[in-house]
Amino acid sequence: MMKLLQWRYSLLLLPVTLWLSVDSAQADVTCTASMNSNTVNISNTITPTNANNASITGTLTYRCINNEPVSRYASVCLGVGSSGSDNTISNPRYITGPDSSKLAFAMTLPNGTLWGDSRDSVYQTPALLIPPNTTVTDSVVIKFSLLPGFGNTLATHGIYSSDFNVNQKVLTYQSDVEQTSFGCETGVYEQNQFPFKVQATVVNACKINTTSDILLGSHPASTTNFTGSNNEAINMTCTNGAPYNIGLSPSNRDINGQGVMLDTVSNSYKLPYQLLSNSAGTIWGNNGNSYATLTNGVIGTGNGNAQTHTVYVTVPSADVKPGSYSDTVTINVNY
Known part of the structure; x- marks a missing residue:
């Protein structure tokens, strides 16, 4: 008599995720990412006048290195979960200031979608063609905006910040010598990190x-x-x-x-x-x-x-x- 053993697999997405296409077994493509020298400063002069609408754009740069003597394709998927001081990954997110007071903000992709770590809120690039022994670099602009309706005008003087660097992983998916169908939700991956900080300063005014x-x-x-x-x-x-x-x-x-x-x-x-x-x-x-x-x-x-x-x-x-x-x-x- 024969028995069929069925194994079930599940993928756990950790906060602040970057999914990058790569062959994890051979590491023929290696990808990294970084955000604005690791700090996105919304403003140094937040007052009740601009506490509901101050914004800035941050540039998230990603690089993929092809270590093989043949060209390969890769697809990069960029996602972000919660910060180290706040487990909220929906709208709004928060940066924390003196006495645990907070400023509500959102991170938005170029198409207006809120940036997150779910399948429909990550940023996926088109397939990248990487020549042999070559590095390909590109970037995506993320908008960081303070939000109305969450009491930001009541913020007290001080520096507000949140670090997106706790358990944040890079998920690296397979690359291929042909332009296959890549996706952010399937594939074999490696783990890495690209920590960054979001901050703003409230001043007396x-x-x-x-x-x-x-x-x-x-x-x-x-x-x-x-x-x-x-x-x-x-x-x-x-x-x-x-x-x-x-x-x-x-x-x-x-x-x-x-x-x-x-x-x-x-x-x-x-x-x-x-x-x-x-x-x-x-x-x-x-x-x-x-x-x-x-x-x-x-x-x-x-x-x-x-x-x-x-x-x-x-x-x-x-x-x-x-x-x-x-x-x-x-x-x-x-x-």
């Missing part, structure tokens, strides 16, 4: 989004000490955790916020006013040009979202020539 006028209304000439305000006079966004100090400077550049409005017809008549940071009468000026030296400004801490600040104005007397009066105030943000 502030941006004024919008400003709104303070309208004081109409008053008789006998009116004294009247006040106006606007609780959305300043709308700004600063990096999460970034301390800031806002100074206000009237057009006459008075460091204590004592400005003068001019009539809008002749610019000859003046109406003094005082800038304030609250209804209690605290002076709001601009007596310094840095966070530390500005002592009559308004301090705060960014949270990555839009924040508003109310500006108050008081006018000691309306006893001037009737007309419309205005002045322009400069906002100085120190961080």
